[in-house]
Amino acid sequence: MKNIITTDKVNLFYGESQALKDITLDFLPNTVTALIGPSGCGKSTYLRLFNRMNDLIDNVKITGNITVEGENIYQKDTNIVELRRKVGMVFQKPNPFPKSIFENVAYGLRVNGVNEMSVLKEKVEFSLKQAALWDEVKDKLKKSAFELSGGQQQRLCIARALAIEPSIVLMDEPASALDPISTAKIEELIYELKSKYTIVIVTHNLQQAGRVSDYTAFFYLGELIEKGITKELFINPKNIKTQNYITGRFG
Amino acid sequence: MNHLETEIKSLKRNVVEMWHLVNSQLDKSQRVLTDFDKNLCQNIKVNEKMVDTFELMIDKDCENILALYSPVAIDLRFVLSVLKVNYNLERIGDYASGISKLVNELENPITQELFTSTKIVEMFNLCKELLKESLISFEHENNWETRNILCRDKAINKINRDATKIVSDYIINNPGDVMIAMNVLSIIRKLERVGDHIQNIAEELIFFMEAKVLKHQKKKKDISE
Numbered sequence: 001m002k003n004i005i006t007t008d009k010v011n012l013f014y015g016e017s018q019a020l021k022d023i024t025l026d027f028l029p030n031t032v033t034a035l036i037g038p039s040g041c042g043k044s045t046y047l048r049l050f051n052r053m054n055d056l057i058d059n060v061k062i063t064g065n066i067t068v069e070g071e072n073i074y075q076k077d078t079n080i081v082e083l084r085r086k087v088g089m090v091f092q093k094p095n096p097f098p099k100s101i102f103e104n105v106a107y108g109l110r111v112n113g114v115n116e117m118s119v120l121k122e123k124v125e126f127s128l129k130q131a132a133l134w135d136e137v138k139d140k141l142k143k144s145a146f147e148l149s150g151g152q153q154q155r156l157c158i159a160r161a162l163a164i165e166p167s168i169v170l171m172d173e174p175a176s177a178l179d180p181i182s183t184a185k186i187e188e189l190i191y192e193l194k195s196k197y198t199i200v201i202v203t204h205n206l207q208q209a210g211r212v213s214d215y216t217a218f219f220y221l222g223e224l225i226e227k228g229i230t231k232e233l234f235i236n237p238k239n240i241k242t243q244n245y246i247t248g249r250f251g
Numbered sequence: 252m253n254h255l256e257t258e259i260k261s262l263k264r265n266v267v268e269m270w271h272l273v274n275s276q277l278d279k280s281q282r283v284l285t286d287f288d289k290n291l292c293q294n295i296k297v298n299e300k301m302v303d304t305f306e307l308m309i310d311k312d313c314e315n316i317l318a319l320y321s322p323v324a325i326d327l328r329f330v331l332s333v334l335k336v337n338y339n340l341e342r343i344g345d346y347a348s349g350i351s352k353l354v355n356e357l358e359n360p361i362t363q364e365l366f367t368s369t370k371i372v373e374m375f376n377l378c379k380e381l382l383k384e385s386l387i388s389f390e391h392e393n394n395w396e397t398r399n400i401l402c403r404d405k406a407i408n409k410i411n412r413d414a415t416k417i418v419s420d421y422i423i424n425n426p427g428d429v430m431i432a433m434n435v436l437s438i439i440r441k442l443e444r445v446g447d448h449i450q451n452i453a454e455e456l457i458f459f460m461e462a463k464v465l466k467h468q469k470k471k472k473d474i475s476e
Binding site for chain 1: 253255256322323324325326327462
């Protein structure tokens with residue numbers, strides 16, 4: 001199977017400070033990969049490479065080669081809007097827009113030129129169903145998104161990301177601000193979404209990484225220490241640093 | 252040391268204590284056999300309950316660690332292997348107790364001829380030696396020592412295989428000692444099982460230390476290499 005994302009010898013500098021060191025790592029389509037590591041290890045920075053979110057930060061310098069669906073995404077003529085349509089993102093805290101539930105999901109579609117109401121309705125319903133939220137909101141689509149609970153808001157953000165039909169979904173600690181029941185729903189959702197999307201998730205919750213991901217990559221001080229099949233990495237990590245981190249002996 | 256490490260250390264301490272107790276049970280059951288010291292039988296019976304208590308306590312400790320700490324990597328392998336080592340130690344304790352009961356049923360001590368021909372004492376010594384070595388390798392977490400234990404039950408198995416013919420010949424020549432001979436054969440069968448359980452323990456220790464699964468592998472001679 002061909003890799004959907006590849007990163008080859010990627011280095012990233014915030015000014016003089018090097019945040020990523022020679023990262024070479026590939027991602028297979030329709031898999032979930034968890035990025036783990038202590039705070040400041042570079043995992044979120046690495047995640048933000050795939051939709052060029054780091055471009056928004058001043059004084060960032062990136063070297064190496066990064067491809068999404070076979071295309072180098074750091075070329076001068078890369079269409080960033082198109083890239084972000086292909087690579088959706090869900091953040092740590094739910095961030096719905098101050099709009100209705102319907103309009104939140106329809107937002108990306110409208111930006112991409114879809115304005116026909118029947119198409120919007122169909123896509124909004126489909127996205128909300130994919131995000132396992134439809135049954136809970138189908139009778140109040142015109143209500144403000146802020147009326148939803150935190151867990152529902154996060155699933156709404158996932159629906160919003162899915163509406164524009166990306167092939168990759170990036171998740172930066174998507175359940176860290178949620179209670180255990182909402183967390184379980186998000187995890188269940190990740191598992192189901194895998195058949196259609198490639199998911200890369202940053203998480204501090206090691207049990208969550210174990211539950212939802214096919215592969216796990218451990219970052220430490222800007223370096224990729226180990227990547228492996230999640231089940232193997234959590235039972236028999238090859239690197240002592242990985243073992244020390246996942247068993248809580250440092251980090 | 253974090254909380255999980257403290258729990259694991261405490262679990263290990265309990266397993267070591269149980270191991271010493273099972274060692275001592277096996278040692279005493281040998282003395283019951285060789286010295287025909289029936290007074291020890293009651294002591295073995297009381298201690299058997301202690302072994303059972305240890306088994307339940309260690310099971311509970313493992314459950315708590317799994318439920319509360321979600322261990323991974325070497326910690327997870329340790330807890331999983333301890334669950335199985337615990338079971339195997341309890342079974343060895345049962346066999347030690349069973350052996351003392353079999354001797355206790357006898358009216359007369361076992362004859363020297365039976366001791367010599369069956370090699371039952373040699374078998375006992377081998378079992379005790381392997382159980383002690385496995386304890387040391389567990390305490391030191393030494394995979395090389397553990398691998399030395401693997402396949403060492405061959406001598407035990409041979410004594411068991413030869414026993415049927417030796418005991419049946421003995422019964423033909425000593426028809427008055429049928430009860431003694433049959434019980435000796437039963438004890439040999441139990442010791443063979445003890446050897447198997449020690450092998451199981453060694454396999455579990457290898458899983459803990461090396462993350463390798465050795466059980467149900469056909470070519471055991473390759474394992475120890």
